[in-house]
Amino acid sequence: MKILLLTIGNTDNKYIKEGIDDYIKRLSFYIPFETRVIPDLKNRNALSVDLQKEKEGQLIMNQVQTGDYLILLDERGTEFTSVEFSKWIEKRMIAGIRQIVFIIGGPYGFSKLIYQRSDFKISLSQLTFSHQMVRLIFVEQVYRAMTIIKNEPYHHE
DSSP states (O other), rough: OEEEEEEEEEEOOOHHHHHHHHHHHTTTSSOEEEEEEEOOOGGGGOOOOOHHHHHHHHHHHOOTTTTTEEEEEEEEEEEHHHHHHHHHHHHHHTTOOOOOEEOOBBBBBHHHHHHHHHEEESOOOOSOOHHHOOOOOOOOHHHHHHHHHTTTTTSSS
């Protein structure tokens, strides 16, 4: 199985980028993991919120393949503990899913098209985080899940 993380806009904060890069490097020992950045829309301030979500949705769909298992990181999604999340990922690995695509949307969330195409929604917390922080938290949680699956000592119960 391969994991793809799609994000809208670049990670600007150096310390967050360094953290993300560190966990991606660690993940390379466990699972093929890739990140792809969809550039921010040009002149987005001139667009309505709905039009921004629609245009971002089209750009997301350009990156998604027919057989991909699409997961939205969404505040209304299912919350997991780290152990539950690792079991959830492991079940998808066993099921033979070729690629899971996790998506962190733009500042206003996802278009109706993306919600319709998605297979599942996950919430990282009831707290609100910046999209930059969500990237780091998510990549760390995927790494943590892999160490739990491999029964390694990174996670403490």
